[in-house]
Amino acid sequence: MNPIKKIFDLLEHDFSESGNFAKLAPLFDATKTFFFLPSPKTRIGPFIRDHLDLKRYMSVVLLSLMPVLFFGMYNTGFQSGLARGESLDFWSAFLSGAWVVMPIVIVSYAVGFFWEILFAAIRRHPISEGFLVTGMLFPLTLPPTIPLWQAALGISFGVVIGKEIFGGTGRNILNPALTARAFVFFSYPVTMSGNVWVAGANAVDGITGATALAVTADGGTSLTAALADQGFTLPHLFFGLVPGSIGETSALCCLIGAAILTLTRIANYRIILGGMAGLILTALLTWLLPGTYGTWADAGPLYHLCAGGFLFGITFMATDPVSAPGTNPGRWIFGFLIGFLTVILRVANPAFAEGVMLAILFMNVFAPLLDHLVMKHRISKRIPNV
Amino acid sequence: MEKIAPSKGFKLKLAGMPDTSVIRLSRPATVGVSALDIPHIRPKLLVKEKQAVKTGTPLFHDKRDPDIRYVSPGTGTVKQIRFGPRRRLVEVVIALDGMDDFVEFDPVSPADLNSLSDPDLTDRLKQGGMWQTLRQLPSRDTADSRSTPPLIIVCLNGNDLFSPHPGRVLEDKIKPFEFGLAILQRFSDRVIVAARKSSMDRLEPVRHRITHQVADIYPAWDPGAILYHIKTKAEENQAWYIHVEGLIRMARFLETGRYPVETMVTVTKGHDKKPHMITRLGAPVRLLAGNFSPESVITTGQLNGRKVDPDTHLGFFETTLNILPDAPDDEMFGFLRPGLNKPTVSKTFLSCLVNKEVQLDGTLHGEERACINCGYCETICPVDLMPSFIMKALHGDDIEEALQLGLLDCCRCGLCSFTCPSKIELTQILSLGMDTHHKDKQG
Ligand code: SF4
Ligand code: SF4
Numbered sequence: 001m002n003p004i005k006k007i008f009d010l011l012e013h014d015f016s017e018s019g020n021f022a023k024l025a026p027l028f029d030a031t032k033t034f035f036f037l038p039s040p041k042t043r044i045g046p047f048i049r050d051h052l053d054l055k056r057y058m059s060v061v062l063l064s065l066m067p068v069l070f071f072g073m074y075n076t077g078f079q080s081g082l083a084r085g086e087s088l089d090f091w092s093a094f095l096s097g098a099w100v101v102m103p104i105v106i107v108s109y110a111v112g113f114f115w116e117i118l119f120a121a122i123r124r125h126p127i128s129e130g131f132l133v134t135g136m137l138f139p140l141t142l143p144p145t146i147p148l149w150q151a152a153l154g155i156s157f158g159v160v161i162g163k164e165i166f167g168g169t170g171r172n173i174l175n176p177a178l179t180a181r182a183f184v185f186f187s188y189p190v191t192m193s194g195n196v197w198v199a200g201a202n203a204v205d206g207i208t209g210a211t212a213l214a215v216t217a218d219g220g221t222s223l224t225a226a227l228a229d230q231g232f233t234l235p236h237l238f239f240g241l242v243p244g245s246i247g248e249t250s251a252l253c254c255l256i257g258a259a260i261l262t263l264t265r266i267a268n269y270r271i272i273l274g275g276m277a278g279l280i281l282t283a284l285l286t287w288l289l290p291g292t293y294g295t296w297a298d299a300g301p302l303y304h305l306c307a308g309g310f311l312f313g314i315t316f317m318a319t320d321p322v323s324a325p326g327t328n329p330g331r332w333i334f335g336f337l338i339g340f341l342t343v344i345l346r347v348a349n350p351a352f353a354e355g356v357m358l359a360i361l362f363m364n365v366f367a368p369l370l371d372h373l374v375m376k377h378r379i380s381k382r383i384p385n386v
Numbered sequence: 387m388e389k390i391a392p393s394k395g396f397k398l399k400l401a402g403m404p405d406t407s408v409i410r411l412s413r414p415a416t417v418g419v420s421a422l423d424i425p426h427i428r429p430k431l432l433v434k435e436k437q438a439v440k441t442g443t444p445l446f447h448d449k450r451d452p453d454i455r456y457v458s459p460g461t462g463t464v465k466q467i468r469f470g471p472r473r474r475l476v477e478v479v480i481a482l483d484g485m486d487d488f489v490e491f492d493p494v495s496p497a498d499l500n501s502l503s504d505p506d507l508t509d510r511l512k513q514g515g516m517w518q519t520l521r522q523l524p525s526r527d528t529a530d531s532r533s534t535p536p537l538i539i540v541c542l543n544g545n546d547l548f549s550p551h552p553g554r555v556l557e558d559k560i561k562p563f564e565f566g567l568a569i570l571q572r573f574s575d576r577v578i579v580a581a582r583k584s585s586m587d588r589l590e591p592v593r594h595r596i597t598h599q600v601a602d603i604y605p606a607w608d609p610g611a612i613l614y615h616i617k618t619k620a621e622e623n624q625a626w627y628i629h630v631e632g633l634i635r636m637a638r639f640l641e642t643g644r645y646p647v648e649t650m651v652t653v654t655k656g657h658d659k660k661p662h663m664i665t666r667l668g669a670p671v672r673l674l675a676g677n678f679s680p681e682s683v684i685t686t687g688q689l690n691g692r693k694v695d696p697d698t699h700l701g702f703f704e705t706t707l708n709i710l711p712d713a714p715d716d717e718m719f720g721f722l723r724p725g726l727n728k729p730t731v732s733k734t735f736l737s738c739l740v741n742k743e744v745q746l747d748g749t750l751h752g753e754e755r756a757c758i759n760c761g762y763c764e765t766i767c768p769v770d771l772m773p774s775f776i777m778k779a780l781h782g783d784d785i786e787e788a789l790q791l792g793l794l795d796c797c798r799c800g801l802c803s804f805t806c807p808s809k810i811e812l813t814q815i816l817s818l819g820m821d822t823h824h825k826d827k828q829g
Contacts, residue, residue: 036717037717037752038750038753039717039749039750039751039752040750040753041683041713041749042683042748042749042750044693044811044814045685045687045690045692045693045803045813045814046689046690046800046801046803046804046813047685047688047689047691047708047710047748048400048688048689048746048747048748049746049749049750049751049752049803049804049809050729050730050731050751050804050805050806050807051725051728051729051735051737051751052730052732052734052751052762052805052807053750053751053752053807053808053809054752054753054758054807054808056735056752056807057734057758057807059722060734126755128756130758168756169755169758170755170756170757170758170759170808171756263733264732264734265734268761321758321759321761322758322759324759326759326764326772326774327772328761371775375772375775375791378772379791379792382770382792382795383618383619383620383623384790385620385623385789385792385793385794386790386794
């Protein structure tokens with residue numbers, strides 16, 4: 001028999017109802033099922049079942065986040081090198097970035113799991129795989145210089161208030177990772193505002209760098225010129241070699257993630273396409289408006305698409321099935337309105353440039369309403385059977 | 387001939403499609419009449435153990451309508467009356483004698499059919515143990531003889547993916563089939579005959595009788611799914627249906643005045659291609675199944691059947707057995723493997739790139755979790771339901787909302803449970819909801 005399996009079988013008793021560590025049973029269970037996919041026999045029909053389970057489901061989301069994560073590490077190192085006037089080769093940039101990013105990820109997972117286990121133990125339900133994704137999404141939305149205690153506080157808020165008080169995975173209204181991020185944003189605006197610190201080697205005296213969305217044009221120049229001035233040309237924004245939150249800078253990596261999620265049908269493409277359509281159409285409209293010269297209204301769809309966290313948000317956050325609508329027309333509208341609101345927020349409120357986070361949270365709240373309307377329409381089309 | 391081509395349903399290719407050759411099994415030592423596959427029935431026993439019975443002697447009836455009888459498919463003595471938990475009748479087992487002795491009725495030839503009045507015809511079918519082959523949607527209860535059905539659906543294919551080929555069932559039985567259709571016409575002006583596309587090859591002799599051809603996607607040939615796709619108004623929901631085996635037996639009963647005891651069954655076993663088998667109604671499961679490992683699960687349909695105990699007999703309506711191999715051990719890092727040999731309707735395993743026949747085992751492949759609203763159940767439901775929404779309505783005890791969302795259109799095909807990554811027993815939850823509603827309505 002497999003030696004690891006043996007260890008689990010040996011320990012099983014201690015974590016059972018009567019064992020010494022009965023309270024930690026969910027932790028034991030989570031660890032064991034991580035190593036050995038459980039396959040209980042089907043008791044009732046259908047007697048055969050699909051191989052897809054929630055562990056696999058969430059693993060695919062994690063997989064799709066890998067390009068974003070690795071690029072985020074590299075970019076963090078690259079930007080800090082740039083700020084210090086050193087040019088780093090690929091591996092030293094990657095490693096120095098990883099040195100900054102990994103602690104944030106680890107803190108997010110460690111603190112988040114603490115809460116998960118606590119609630120699972122109290123409620124006696126298994127630890128949900130959903131946290132694997134939340135714990136990774138949250139750090140990717142943070143600037144690399146975030147103090148670790150803020151990350152810890154943020155993820156605690158996200159897990160406890162964003163999810164557990166609603167009853168755990170599957171019952172939350174808001175996306176937990178975004179709830180966490182919004183909490184940090186509103187509580188510690190200085191560390192999270194448009195100007196982020198670029199992680200230095202000794203992060204103490206890092207150097208501030210504006211993110212693209214914080215750029216405004218002075219009278220006379222156009223916004224695109226001002227962006228280019230500061231190094232935010234379209235190709236830079238697309239490939240992501242610019243300062244910003246860890247995971248959001250590279251449009252390309254987000255698109256790779258979106259492709260993985262769409263091809264495996266884990267994320268619903270309707271949300272992503274609807275979101276892009278909403279953003280592009282609204283950006284076109286504001287672009288055509290007269291008298292907006294030099295503001296984000298004048299940026300045009302491509303800049304709106306590539307700058308800031310829109311692609312990250314629409315790919316990984318908005319597609320969270322639990323907090324998004326469950327009906328297909330609902331998903332289109334949901335996505336579209338997120339795109340729409342993102343542009344509107346960016347244009348209307350230059351002091352608070354990152355609109356996508358609020359747009360998604362706002363639409364999360366309206367998702368049940370969208371579903372309700374769609375269902376009403378569907379019911380009216382069905383031939384009644386009562 | 388109309389074509390029904392629903393886009394949703396089960397598209398994996400499961401291994402085990404039976405061979406279309408036919409063998410005749412030897413006479414079994416026992417036969418049984420199972421009460422487990424008869425929905426909604428409240429059986430009342432009419433015989434005792436050791437009592438001698440003829441072929442056609444009533445064994446139990448339905449308390450809700452004592453005229454509806456379930457009769458013995460053989461001559462001999464009642465060997466055992468088996469009860470399950472809460473004294474629920476499981477089956478009545480008859481030890482067969484060497485010769486058949488029939489309960490005799492006056493034969494009715496096709497030409498005489500019209501001399502029989504409607505109540506006489508109904509009564510004759512009830513007495514003979516044939517009426518219950520007619521069933522009524524949406525509850526799938528025995529057809530209510532006091533009502534007039536808006537239409538009757540004749541299903542040439544059985545519930546299961548591997549039910550007997552109708553071409554084989556109908557072979558040499560074209561006359562009884564025609565007579566059966568004439569009988570149904572006495573109950574409704576609108577009789578629909580539906581067949582799977584892949585069955586059409588052997589159905590040439592009855593082709594002119596087939597009104598609807600359905601796509602080869604499970605469960606497109608289920609009466610509930612057919613009705614969903616053809617109905618135009620609410621009244622049609624109360625349609626009746628009958629499977630071709632039942633129809634032929636009904637016709638033969640009238641024509642001969644004797645209870646017909648032969649049936650055709652298929653057995654599905656991994657990559658074996660077993661032939662179709664002719665045997666007696668209620669034959670012992672062991673006799674049909676042949677050799678199987680003690681760990682395997684035997685069902686009367688991988689997706690929508692029930693689990694059968696190998697020591698019992700095949701049910702009243704059942705024509706197929708599926709033997710699922712025993713499950714392998716828990717797999718190390720199962721969720722990380724690329725999964726070339728892990729069939730799935732999702733696109734999360736490499737297996738979705740290869741299109742070959744697969745054999746699934748009887749395990750969940752995961753553990754139950756909360757619904758994550760992923761929508762997989764909706765994308766597969768053949769009657770366009772949103773099972774997760776209905777489940778939530780039922781959990782909130784809101785039967786009204788569940789009904790509005792189309793609960794009664796559910797044909798219990800099992801696909802939503804099959805596909806749910808959170809391993810929620812959706813089909814069971816919906817079935818219970820439907821059954822509770824049906825019971826409440828009956829009072
Ligand atoms: S709800 Fe489930 S069981 Fe019912 S028809 Fe749809 S997929 Fe089949
Ligand atoms: S497939 Fe399962 S988890 Fe997904 S929406 Fe349906 S019930 Fe919920």
